[in-house]
Structures are given as C-alpha cells and as structure tokens.
Amino acid sequence: EDQVTQSPEALRLQEGESSSLNCSYTVSGLRGLFWYRQDPGKGPEFLFTLYSAGEEKEKERLKATLTKKESFLHITAPKPEDSATYLCAVLRNSGNTPLVFGKGTRLSVIA
C-alpha cells in the first residue's frame, strides 16, 4: 500500500529562519512526487513535481529535493506570507490512479 508521511505536523518559524519539511514515502513504482501549498479554506495549489532521486526544483524561497525514500521542502528566509499547509503526494506508476497525500505540515512564519 502506498504511504506518505510528513513531518513535522506543525512548524513555527521566525521570519528569516530557514528550515526543511520532510516527506517520507513508500510507493509501488513512483511516477512522480508532488508538493502543494494549501491556504485555509482553499484548494491545493501546485508547487513542484519531482521524478527521480537527485532531482531538485526551486521556486522563490522554496527548494524541493528527492531521494529514493523521501523528499525535502527547504524554505530559505521565510516570510509571513509563506504561512500555509504544505502537502506532499505521490503518484503511482500504473494506471489512472489518484494522488496519495500525506497529512501535511502546517507552517507558521512569525514576523
């Protein structure tokens, strides 16, 4: 069974304090690993897709990396507007199957 585990559940940072969010996964053939941002009362917003170990992608203050067992979302010098829930999901490499989500990490950045 595909599983995605995110840690920590919640993270509180001071503005400018860099940190990383973790996503550990087990999947029967990885087609892709996805990171989404979700603001309260809204649907998930696509951030990144990673496909193979060693891959990295960046967007503004965010950088996502991937190994064979986990992915990290690094947040450099965060700002209060980065406060959100960050969701990790995997897509299995077979058929038209849905994304499997982790429980998310709730990030709060304090000014």
Added chain:
Amino acid sequence: GAVVSQHPSRVICKSGTSVKIECRSLDFQATTMFWYRQFPKQSLMLMATSNEGSKATYEQGVEKDKFLINHASLTLSTLTVTSAHPEDSSFYICSARRLAGDYNEWRKWGQFFGPGTRLTVL
C-alpha cells in the same frame, strides 16, 4: 489553462436535507474527476473516483448511497450529500485530470484542484 471550479463555495443546510456540489473543468475536458473530503487540520481523504459515463468508484468506508456522484459530461461532476447530518460538515474538494492527458501529463501535473466547498450541516 486547467482551471477547476466548484459551486457553491459555501453552503449551510439543515440536518436531513440534501446538498449538491458542482465541479466543473472550465477550459479542458476531464476524463477523470476525484472527490476529496478534508476535516479541520487534516489532510485530503479521497472519497471516490469518477470517470465520465461510468459509475464512480468509492473508497472503503465511504457510503455510496449517501454521497452520490454523477459525472455526466466531460466538464461536470456533481457530488450530492443526501440526508446530510452534522457529521457530514466538512470541506469538499474536487480534482480533475485532462481528457487529452496521458502518462507524461499526469506525471507532470498530477491532478488539477478546485477551490473547495465548505459544507456546514446544522
């Protein structure tokens, strides 16, 4: 491109009534739509997968008679919560895959998500 809308964004109803939530793909045709439910401070829980013209496939523990899903066209799927009760209060999110999509597109985008519908049952 690839915009998914939901209507209504918020709904409040009395216990025992039925509520219909619409999910539309605005600028693409969706071969597959997914319905998720999200409780406060929890992640998205897949309820069902629907393919246009076919019966929905429900996840274990989701009552198909309570959560009626219709995917009658390539741009519209509806979720009807029948005889709603307070415990059905939740945030419902739909998601879609493009008809013309294939392995490479699904691999790139995964799924496109709607903005969600907040259901409150009194």
